Amino acid sequence: MxxxxxxxxxxxxxxxxxxxxxxxxxxxxxxxxxxxxxxxxxxxxxxxxxxxxxxxxxxAGTQLSIRVFPVSGLQPAQAQQIFSTRGVFQGSSSEWSRLITYYGGNPYLLESLAATIQYLFDGSLTTFFDHNVLIFEDVRKLLDQQFACLSPLEQEIMQVLATQDMACSFAHLRSRLSAIPTTDLLEALQSLKARSLLEKTTAYVSLQPLLQDYLREKYLNNALSVSKATPEFKTFTPVAQRY
Incomplete structure (x- = not known):
């Protein structure tokens, strides 16, 4: 039946x-x-x-019984509909675009964010961005859950990508992880892409701005407590501040 x-x-x-x-x-x-x-x-x-x-x-396959349909992030007009259920919001078109880009158009994050902006910033996107605190508790919990599922190699790849200000080629990533067998590296990249944690354009991979800032906060800034004298030590400006 x-x-x-x-x-x-x-x-x-x-x-x-x-x-x-x-x-x-x-x-x-x-x-x-x-x-x-x-x-x-x-x-x-x-x-x-x-x-x-x-x-x-x-x-899965296009002609098989199981098929996969990727769902892209929301556009500004769609996100504003979600926000409108929470009240009145004020923001320029560029601020709405910045908001959607940073959170990847994720409806779950945007719905939670709408409540935060309405409650703490009286619906003002300008005031929200002025405080430059874009990774709030609900976002951190969601990302913590996702990263708890990653293998040590997948976490290492994400950390390497978080240090890059531009999309990274496979050859460059391979050079940074030279001790890892190529097969293992390719399988880990495929797994990360399946988890929607990588942005891929042609032969390059990168992270969404939100993920970059999350990783830099979680891992890279911990290096401050280890050593600032190391020649390779480098501090990073949060992606949110570079818009």
């Missing part, structure tokens, strides 16, 4: 990898994906997730 199941989520914070790399309680999901992709049925499952599960990647 055909049926439809919508908004089934299978994100990392619902299935945390253990020390062997196998996600706890994730086997059931894998069996479901396998049956959906290889079995005969007339049912439909809509899976929403910040990342594409590995089993889905293996079974």
């Amino acid at each position: 055909p049926c439809s199941l919508c908004s089934l989520q299978a994100e990392c914070d619902r299935a945390i990898p253990d020390t062997h790399g196998t996600s706890v309680n994730y086997e059931e999901y894998e069996e479901l994906f396998k049956h959906l992709g290889q079995g005969r049925h007339q049912s439909c499952v809509v899976l929403t997730s910040r990342e594409v599960p590995k089993r889905v990647q293996q079974l």
Whole structure:
């Protein structure tokens, strides 16, 4: 009998990898994906997730039973509709564009941000940007959850990319991580892309401004407590201040 199941989520914070790399309680999901992709049925499952599960990647294709449809971030007009449910907001077109670009058009973050700006800054985007505190508690919690799921190599790649002010070529990234086998590096990059943590243009990869600032706050600024005398030591200006 055909049926439809919508908004089934299978994100990392619902299935945390253990020390062997196998996600706890994730086997059931894998069996479901396998049956959906290889079995005969007339049912439909809509899976929403910040990342594409590995089993889905293996079974997906434009002419196959399982298909992946990336969802892009919201545009300023769409974001303003979300904000309007929270009250009246004041901001120039450039400030709205800056807001959307920095948070990648993420509707969850924007909805939470709308409440913060309305409550603390009386709906003024100008005042919000003047304080230059763009990584608030809800954002940090969400990013902490995502990074708790990453392997040590994936975290190392993200840290390297956070030091780059421009998009990074694979050759440059390979030179910074020369001790890592090329196959492992490629697999880690593919995994990060599936988690929507990388921006990719042609042969270059980079991080969204929000992720760069988060990582620089989380990792790079900790170097201040280690040594400022190291020749390679370098401080960074938050991306939010370079707009």
